[in-house]
Amino acid sequence: MPKRDERLAAYLEERLPGDGSVDVERHPFGHSNVTYYVTRGERRFVLRRPPEGPFPPGTHDVAREYRVLAGLDGSGVRAPRVVLLCDDAAVIGAPFYVMDRVDGVVIREHMPDALDGAGDRRRIGEELVDALVELHAVDPAAAGLGGLGKPEGFCARQIRRRREQLAMTVAHTRPRPDLEAVAAWLADNVPPSPAPTIVHGDYNLHNVAFAPASPARLVAIYDWELATIGDPLTDVGWMIATWREASDPESVLGDLAMTAGPGFLTRARLAARYEERSGRRFEHPTFYRVLALFRLAVALEGLYALHLLGTSDDPWHAKMEHVVPSLASGALALIGGAPPL
Structure with missing residues (x-):
C-alpha cells in the first residue's frame, strides 16, 4: 500500500x-x-x-x-x-x-436477474417514491438539522449559485451560452414553493440500493453531500429528470436506459404516486425538470473542468465534453414546449 x-x-x-x-x-x-x-x-x-x-x-x-x-x-x-x-x-x-456498508444492489446499466420481473420493475419505482416521501416527512428540527439550510428563496438561490458556479467553471472549459439561456428562463419562472423539508439534492435510481432478492425493497439511500432544507419538489424534479422512458432519445450518459423497459412506472406515474403519498401537488413539472437538468449540466461541466485541468483520473469525466451540451439541449426543448412528464 x-x-x-x-x-x-x-x-x-x-x-x-x-x-x-x-x-x-x-x-x-x-x-x-x-x-x-x-x-x-x-x-x-x-x-x-x-x-x-x-x-x-x-x-x-x-x-x-x-x-x-x-x-x-x-x-x-x-x-x-x-x-x-x-x-x-x-x-x-x-x-x-x-x-x-448496507447489503444491497445499486441498479446501473443492467437489471439484476432477481429483480427483473414485471412486478419488481413496478415496485422499484414505487419504492423509490415511497422512500423519498419518508425523507420529506422528517421534521428537520427533531433530527437536529433545523439549521442545515435556508429555505426562504430556495429555488431562486439554487439558480443564482449554479450560475455563479458555471461562471467559475467555464473559465477552465468552454463558453456555455445554452446553459446561460436556461438559467435566465429559470430565474424568470420560479414558482411558489411548498413548505420546506429536508431535501436530498441528488435523489435518483443510482443513489439508492435494493435488497438483492424479490420483492424489490429499497434498503439504503446514498450520496447525501447536497442535502439541505428547501423545496421538496426539487427532489421530485431530479428523480423524474433522471428517469428514462421508451420514447426518449438515447441517453448520452449511457447508463440510464433500464427504466425505459416494459414494466417500469412512467414519469407521470412517479409524480402521481408522490402526490398521493405526500399530499403535495407537483404543479410545475417543466420548471422542476429544467432546474434538475441545469443543475446536473453545471455539475458535470465541473467534472469536465477537472479532466481538462489534469486533476482527475476518472475517464468518465472526459465524456462530459458531449454530455453537457446534450443536457442543455434537453432543457431548452422542455422550455420550448416538450412534455415534462
Missing part, C-alpha cells in the same frame, strides 16, 4: 469497531465524492472523501454529509449509519467519514 494508505489504515484500526487489520479498496463507481470499501474482519464499511481538487467552494463537503446522516439515524429514513468523521486532512489529504 502507498504511504498515505498505510497512514489511513493505522488511523482506522485505532477507531473502527472490530479486530484485525483494515483493508481499503476504491469503489469503481461514483464520479463526485470518492468512495472506498473498508473491511475489518467480518465488519464492512464505506469511506467517503472529496475528489482531488480544485473544486468550487461549498461542494464535496463530506462533513456536512456526515452531519445529515447522523441526524437521520433513528428517523426511519433508509440511510446508512455513520461510524466516524475525520476532519484532519493530514490523514489522507482531505476530510472523510465512514459509514456502515
Whole structure:
C-alpha cells in the first residue's frame, strides 16, 4: 500500500469497531465524492472523501454529509449509519467519514436477474417514491438539522449559485451560452414553493440500493453531500429528470436506459404516486425538470473542468465534453414546449 494508505489504515484500526487489520479498496463507481470499501474482519464499511481538487467552494463537503446522516439515524429514513468523521486532512489529504456498508444492489446499466420481473420493475419505482416521501416527512428540527439550510428563496438561490458556479467553471472549459439561456428562463419562472423539508439534492435510481432478492425493497439511500432544507419538489424534479422512458432519445450518459423497459412506472406515474403519498401537488413539472437538468449540466461541466485541468483520473469525466451540451439541449426543448412528464 502507498504511504498515505498505510497512514489511513493505522488511523482506522485505532477507531473502527472490530479486530484485525483494515483493508481499503476504491469503489469503481461514483464520479463526485470518492468512495472506498473498508473491511475489518467480518465488519464492512464505506469511506467517503472529496475528489482531488480544485473544486468550487461549498461542494464535496463530506462533513456536512456526515452531519445529515447522523441526524437521520433513528428517523426511519433508509440511510446508512455513520461510524466516524475525520476532519484532519493530514490523514489522507482531505476530510472523510465512514459509514456502515448496507447489503444491497445499486441498479446501473443492467437489471439484476432477481429483480427483473414485471412486478419488481413496478415496485422499484414505487419504492423509490415511497422512500423519498419518508425523507420529506422528517421534521428537520427533531433530527437536529433545523439549521442545515435556508429555505426562504430556495429555488431562486439554487439558480443564482449554479450560475455563479458555471461562471467559475467555464473559465477552465468552454463558453456555455445554452446553459446561460436556461438559467435566465429559470430565474424568470420560479414558482411558489411548498413548505420546506429536508431535501436530498441528488435523489435518483443510482443513489439508492435494493435488497438483492424479490420483492424489490429499497434498503439504503446514498450520496447525501447536497442535502439541505428547501423545496421538496426539487427532489421530485431530479428523480423524474433522471428517469428514462421508451420514447426518449438515447441517453448520452449511457447508463440510464433500464427504466425505459416494459414494466417500469412512467414519469407521470412517479409524480402521481408522490402526490398521493405526500399530499403535495407537483404543479410545475417543466420548471422542476429544467432546474434538475441545469443543475446536473453545471455539475458535470465541473467534472469536465477537472479532466481538462489534469486533476482527475476518472475517464468518465472526459465524456462530459458531449454530455453537457446534450443536457442543455434537453432543457431548452422542455422550455420550448416538450412534455415534462
